[in-house]
Amino acid sequence: MPALTRFRHFVIRGGPTRAALLPALVAGFACQLGAQYGPTPDIACPAYPAAMRHQDELARAREQRVKNNVRRGPLDYNGSQDVNFIDTQLFSRMYRDGVTPAGPASDAEFLRRVTLDLTGHIPTAQQVLDYTASTDPNKSNALIESLLGSSQFVDYWTLWFGNTFQVTSQYYDFIGIPGRTLFYNFVRNFVASSGSYQDFVTALITGSGDTYQNGAPNYLMRGLQYSQPVQDSFDEITNRVTTHFLGVQTTCISCHDGRGHLESINLFLAGKKRVDFWQQSAFFARMNILREAVDPAGAERKGIITDAAAGGYNSVLADPNNPGPRPARTGGPYSAAYLFGGQTPQAGNWRQELARLVVNDRQFARAFVNYLWAQLYRIGIVDPPSGFDLARLDPANPPPNVPPFNGQIQPSNPALLEQLTDAFIASGYQLRPMIRLMVQARAYHLSSVYSGSQVQAEQYYAKALPRRLSAEEIYDAVTTATNTPTAMTVEGIPGTLYYAGQLPDPSEPRSSSAVLDTNNYIRDFLGGFGRGDWNLIARDNTSNPVLPLTYMNSNTVTPRTFGNTLFFGDSLVGRLAASTAGDQDAVTQIALATVGRPPTAAEMATALAYPVPAYSREQWLSDILWVYLNETEFFFSH
């Protein structure tokens, strides 16, 4: 009896550790193990009552988690307005929790938003008129299809990938213009051809050969480290791969074990060791990058990428006097093992093996749809999208109920995330079907005006969240609205480009030797609005006082509001001044061209009352246009 009493003490505490069970085991009550951990406790076991209580607790907890996270909504949710499963997941949850979504966006709002979000361009005034006047009940789907099939779509999403991979000609002398242009075209071809994202990423991970002849291997060149041991290049490339393609930034464990550092940040990585990272990095350890001069002086070099047939990840440095930025490595040589499942290579070409493991990992699909969601819905279902904690993904398997996670899983809507993942896989890992799903959903058509709290808006996606336009989008919106696109030529890209959204890297458009030429102005404008350089300066889409200072005074903007000038020719103001359009018409045209909607009554009244009789008509038009170009909503996709 004393032994039983001792045991019951441990059991009643609930969830005994194995150490706590040891005395009981020693005491010979082997049935406790089955009672605690088996599916059906043995009724004859003295631990049975406590075990059943424990089982009940587990079951109730599971049910509660399911309720919290995987709900499909109460039975009386009316899903008749749902366009697809995105709507079902989002609106049923709002219904369940008593959250009222925003009303629908107007036609004009939707047109401008989806045109920007899919192509990086604003609609023209005529497009606004046509779309708002159309009585076609299917017009929004027709609009979406037309955008998905446009060349501007290809421009925009090529740049979207470009911002992630950052393969710039100005990354030391590792890439150069030939490498940059080949890579740009490689990405562009993928986007244009509706290829499989699995094939695309496989090509990036396994890129080989001459980087001045092939685009894909320039992805790896961008991960090379300058003047550091080769292991640091392998490590950086590994981090890029896990971040870009699996949504897990692993750079922390490239320097130290997760334990003692990441318990409050990422439980999955907290359980990983630096050795685990080295084994992941080992997939690149057989790669050899030869830097070969392309000019006699050796100022420009290209890469020749090959793979050795043998070898592993070494701790020993090639140059002991150059230890690199990471703490010293020990042990090894390490053979490759996949950090996210332990798989080892089944064949000698380890990069091909890594590509196979990555692109077939469900997390590959999951990470991608989440990045896409974060772009179109502004906040990832897992946020930030590069910070997936794989130990906190599954509602059926939540983390322990202790701080800081308190049993909470990471995705704000795991069922939605998994359904999006399934859809992506079912589509053959294609980009357009996922974008179509996301923008066809009624949830994407909500207004950005909302009477509820901002907290609700973000947590439930209860309204459209405005997104400040990127530098390229703003520049292109200005030139489109004022009808003053400026020709740019870019080395390696045939023909003439007119839009910043078409530039293959932030070094463009390059200047001639004159300091104040047009290209310098464009680059300065784009830099001021946070384009960054894909290397030392991160893209920054936030705003600060220097932005309006630049914008209000920029030679890139104000002259575009003038009538016909030597520089900008057939500008909007020039056309309006030369036309017979009356004042109201003119203000309407200006509003349509800039903010994509007709003027409000208040705007019209204010505009018509402006200002000074001494102005010429052209001056009056130019001021009105300037004002609309400076309206807050001009700078946002809303």
Place this chain on the structure above:
Amino acid sequence: MRPNSFSVIKRPGRIRISRRDLLRGFGALGVLGRLPAEVLRPAVWTPAPGTRATAQTCIFINLLGAPSHVDTFDYKAGNAPANHKIVTSNGITINSTIFPNLSAITGDLCVIRSMQSVEEAHPRGQWAVHTAHSSNPAVDAETPHIGAVVASELPAGKFPAFLALNGNPGQGSAFLSGAYGPTTTQTSCGFPYFQHDFYGAASQQRFDQKYALLKALDPSRASAPDPAYANFDAFYETARGMMYDPAIGNVFSCADADVARYGNTEIGKALLVARQAVQARNGARFIHVLHQNWDTHAQMYTRGYRLAGTLANLWDLAVELDRGLGALVADLKASGDLARTLIVVMGEFGRTPGPLNGQGGRDHLKTAMCGVLIGGGVAGGRIIGSTDAIGRVTANPGWSQNRGIYIQDITATIYSALGIDWTKTLPTPSGGTFQYCPIISNGANSVPTPVNEVFA
């Protein structure tokens, strides 16, 4: 800024704050995770206790690429071409052929020869120059430029507190308010991409009318439908305050005679604008001036040698720096502003000593480097520390801490000169701690300390 690793963490606003935290209202930090200006500013500014508080502005001349110390301010015999004239005055030996003006004002220079770096790679080295921190992907996005720190600490005027001339300063205000980020120009005189005189004499009136119409007409200014819109008007108001204000505009207009005197080069113009910003006494606190390309791996003494159009030989670079800096020091002295303006001249590390390499240049070296301080309470004609005979390692540290002097110590010196507590820390949006001057990763975990030996 390990520029080579993709880091979403660099996108502001989502830096490891869980959405839960955001939703709980990380109130003071706002949606974008930035500390609002008001939180950081005391009502009345006084220098922090224990600081020297001798300067009101710092002009930081960043010799990008890492200048050769043994050819510039830690000159070693035999390094210059035979026909160069080496002079010694006030104890400072210097090549007067490449530094004709600076060699004549050694009485104003404080040369620090016992500096070292922990880095030998440009991006990491420059990151340390910009932020006084070692690049670490986990925290880089939450590490502001030292100029932003200075701007956040010192009393504001109408003029941008943090000015970056001749190029991007490589980091912004991070989690500090955007108001403390750099106002950057690629080239200095005239803010050439800006123009407010589109309408001739009527320009200001015209602008005022347009601006008033904007305020009246824009529906989002009447009521912001989303917090994202909320700050926009505030930014516009700040920007408008800067325009048409001669206090701002005059700083960027350069008289031809002055441009000529400063050498009619980009560095000369930048130093002229820096001088005008200081003399305006209107809130300019940290002026970062970029001068490149000091990464002289080849042809150091070949006049005219360029890479991608930029001067890349030490001789020409030294001459143009010397001209502008000499004029700057003379002008600030004449206007009585030198004593309250700390000028710092340095790069990110040193270069290999002894004979030149096979291309007639020198390569990277972290065991020895040098820096020069002028004005702002610093004593001239002074040398801190020394290196061995050829300039490979520190021989005599020459200061209280008896170890090599690192960028963190120089930063502490700058902060002390400006009256800023260099030991201060701030919480970051992700829950970490930002130290103004962090422990130095030199193996000994040294504590950053102002080099008080430089002060008069």
